Amino acid sequence: xxxxxxxxxxxxxxxxxxxxxxxxxxxxxxxxxxxxxxxxxxxxxxxxxxxxxxxxxxxxxxxxxxxxxxxxxxxxxxxxxxxxxxxxxxxxxxxxxxxxxxxxxxxxxxxxxxxxxxxxxxxxxxxxxxxxxxxxxxxxxxxxxxxxxxxxxxxxxxxxxxxxxxxxxxxxxxxxxxxxxxxxxxxxxxxxxxxxxxx
Numbered sequence: 642x643x644x645x646x647x648x649x650x651x652x653x654x655x656x657x658x659x660x661x662x663x664x665x666x667x668x669x670x671x672x673x674x675x676x677x678x679x680x681x682x683x684x685x686x687x688x689x690x691x692x693x694x695x696x697x698x699x700x701x702x703x704x705x706x707x708x709x710x711x712x713x714x715x716x717x718x719x720x721x722x723x724x725x726x727x728x729x730x731x732x733x734x735x736x737x738x739x740x741x742x743x744x745x746x747x748x749x750x751x752x753x754x755x756x757x758x759x760x761x762x763x764x765x766x767x768x769x770x771x772x773x774x775x776x777x778x779x780x781x782x783x784x785x786x787x788x789x790x791x792x793x794x795x796x797x798x799x800x801x802x803x804x805x806x807x808x809x810x811x812x813x814x815x816x817x818x819x820x821x822x823x824x825x826x827x828x829x830x831x832x833x834x835x836x837x838x839x840x
Contacts, residue, residue, distance in 0.1 A: 666833040672820055675832055676731045676794060682785055682821040682829075683733075685722070685798045686812045687743040688715035688750075688837065693815075697763035702740040711743050716750060718816045718837040723751035725840030734793030737761065737784070739800060747816075748798040760784070761799035769802065777806040785821050786829045 667675065675681060690709040700708045711719070726733065736752045738745040739761035748755035760780040764773050781803045789795050804819070805811045808831065812819060816837030822830045 672833045688718040688816040695767035705742040719750035732793035734791035736796045738798040774806040777803040781807040
């Protein structure tokens with residue numbers, strides 16, 4: 642859920658580790674070629690859910706009945722994403738997800754594998770303070786900035802707020818993929834994005 646202060650957004654823009662954040666996104670064909678070469682991070686926001694609300698306030702990550710769940714549209718989106726990745730021969734070396742059902746189920750449907758990481762979870766609040774957003778940024782930043790040295794791409798399937806905390810960019814719609822080039826030393830470049838219907 643997107644509820645943060647304007648002051649925090651401005652601080653993200655001023656102090657952002659992202660290079661080329663607003664402009665110079667690659668066209669889809671160029672972006673796919675980059676992904677085919679590997680070595681990137683593909684950050685997916687989970688596929689569409691039945692409702693959109695801040696379930697992290699009371700959710701138990703081990704109990705799907707306490708969480709937002711994928712809708713029928715979301716299940717179809719995740720399967721479509723997986724087929725598109727295979728069609729374009731985009732290599733995937735590792736798939737990480739948050740512990741929320743909608744994230745790891747998206748990963749499972751698209752990539753048939755996943756490893757859950759609490760680093761990608763929300764903090765248990767609806768209205769995040771600047772300090773809480775900084776915590777989520779600190780957790781996510783190493784995954785976006787450190788060169789992983791794998792032949793394929795690192796896939797992360799997670800949520801909107803952690804990504805916005807780290808980049809200053811709100812990832813919408815659900816199912817969107819941001820393609821990130823790690824540069825090391827806490828820096829990264831966002832090469833572009835692909836919406837779920839654009840694969």
